[in-house]
Amino acid sequence: MAKKEEAKPAEAAAAGGGGGGKGKLIIIILLVLILLILAVGATLFFTGALNKFLGHGGDDGSAVAAGGHGAPMAVPVAVPKSAGPAKYQPLDPPFVVNFDDQGVLRYVQISVSIMARDQKALDKVKENDPQIRYRLILLFSGQTFAELGTPAGKEKLQQKTLEEIQKILIAETGTPGIEAVYFTNFVMQ
Incomplete structure (x- = not known):
């Protein structure tokens, strides 16, 4: 059993x-x-x-304007250096933008100066000031607090700022015009 x-x-x-x-x-x-x-x-x-x-790649504004696809534009464009001295022009007033940092509202104030050797290029920047300010406000407000807190992050933003201004000047005048962008004041809170 x-x-x-x-x-x-x-x-x-x-x-x-x-x-x-x-x-x-x-x-x-x-x-x-x-x-x-x-x-x-x-x-x-x-x-x-x-x-x-x-294959979507995201649109960071660097796509070819004709079709929206393709290779990024070669920006910043090398501006042929003229014999003249460097001329500087501030973009006044300073930019003050806010952005969200992990649920905390943060602010950044950036004073920007541009450099060109041709006064005509500086005049073109003044003529296109509203468009330039609009694009830079969008650029600045899209940053993160962590990126802006590092020197590399600030340099990257400086490069993107130059590219944005040159894109506008190329579209409006056919030439990039300015050679450099400088942050003369940079305050984060």
């Missing part, structure tokens, strides 16, 4: 009565895999790598 009682649990396990543990294990493994895929996808999405992977 003992042999018959021992045989019954073995038969039940072989028939699938004890297979509930295997089914739970498979479900747990599938859930872990799904969560892992979602985590990787979310990371790629929030870092922007997903757009690049899918």
Whole structure:
């Protein structure tokens, strides 16, 4: 009789009565895999790598104007240096923009001066001041507090500022006009 009682649990396990543990294990493994895929996808999405992977690349304003696609423009454009001395012009008043930093409202005040060797280029900047200010406000407000807190972040923003101004001048006058942009005051709060 003992042999018959021992045989019954073995038969039940072989028939699938004890297979509930295997089914739970498979479900747990599938859930872990799904969560892992979602985590990787979310990371790629929030870092922007997903757009690049899918070929969207994001529009940072550097696409060719004719079709909106293609190679980035070679900006900043090298301005041929004339024999004249460097001339500087501030973009007054200073830029004051706010931006969100992880739920905290932050402010940055940036005084910008431009440099050119041709007075005509400086005059063109004055003529296009509203458009230039608008584009720079959008650029500045799109920054993060962490990026602006580093020297490399400030230099990157300085380069983007030069590119934005040169793009406008090329579109309006056909020439980049200015050679450099300088931040003469930079306050973050």
